[in-house]
Amino acid sequence: MSMANGNEKDRLKRQRLKNWALLAALMIFVVVVYFVSIIRMGGG
């Protein structure tokens, strides 16, 4: 039972980390697209 709880905790922890990584990747993507838009509109 406690092993099952341990597995569940571990799974949740990994899921949280993956969520943060995904959020970070999306944020980077948004920032990149923003700057690309600024540069392209400026004729760069």
Add this chain to the structure above:
Amino acid sequence: MSDLSFRLDDDGAAFAGRSAGAARWGSAQIDGQVGAQVSDFVALLKPRVMSLVVFSGFAGLYAAPGELHPFLAAVAVLCIAVNAGAAGAINMWYERDIDAIMERTKGRPLPRGKMAPQEALAFGVVLSLFSVMLMGVAVNWVAAGLLASANAFYVFVYTIWLKRRTPQNIVIGGAAGAFPPMIGWAAVTGGVDLHSFVLFTLIFIWTPPHFWALALYRDIDYAKAKVPMLPVVAGRAATKRQILAYSLVLAPLGVVPALLGTAGVVYGVVAAVMGLCFVLLALAVLRSDGDRPARQLFGYSILYLFVLFTLLIVDRAPGFLASTQGLFGLAG
């Protein structure tokens, strides 16, 4: 699930005794117990392979004549890196059965049951699409088209079609790895020309001796996985002759960028000397019965490409920095 082969030990690693079939189809059940870590997704991107791809892509971009905003140049390199990693992830998805058999690859996330196969596939496909679209929108659609071609070539031509069918897999499939400098070049110039084609050909001809040197001392691995690498199918002697033949083509080809003006004199001299050493090492491989010369040639081949592309940047450097600052005045 009665099949033990689908279960995990405490570290999340699959029991070693599971079959290739279990590796191919059973990972979804394995994954259900713990789930993948972020590092497993990073491993899917084959970071070591990516480093050479990024480097050669950057060299092509830097050596190309013309101007590109530094931020867009960074985005182009990022797209090349992510796309190469994505192709690697799809490759790992497709090859998870043979990866589980081979010593070199059995520690990868899918054979270890760290994630469901469909997760790896989705990860690879999404990153492929994102990188191509971003390259198109941010840089230009010629570079994006080449990026998509490299990805498709690696996945469909090399991984799915050739790798398990012919000992020439690495010869034709090697074209996928030769794309990055051409993509970098196209990111700046918006097209393909003789200069970038020579850089493409350089990596294309370099790939067979590089991989066959590895295959010479990993032939048991490939034979176990039933991958028809040249040493497995044609024998070691024939492979060594092929390595020498390709080295004899590669050595003079390495000097061509200097003759075309893509690179300078220092590059030309170093390429000639290193090309000669390449041929001498290939001769040593041909004459030896042991694995040592093959290991040396494999390591040297990586050094060869790194040095040549480093010199392409350092020695010639007519790219966006030089053309804007007039440091060399050699662009064209």
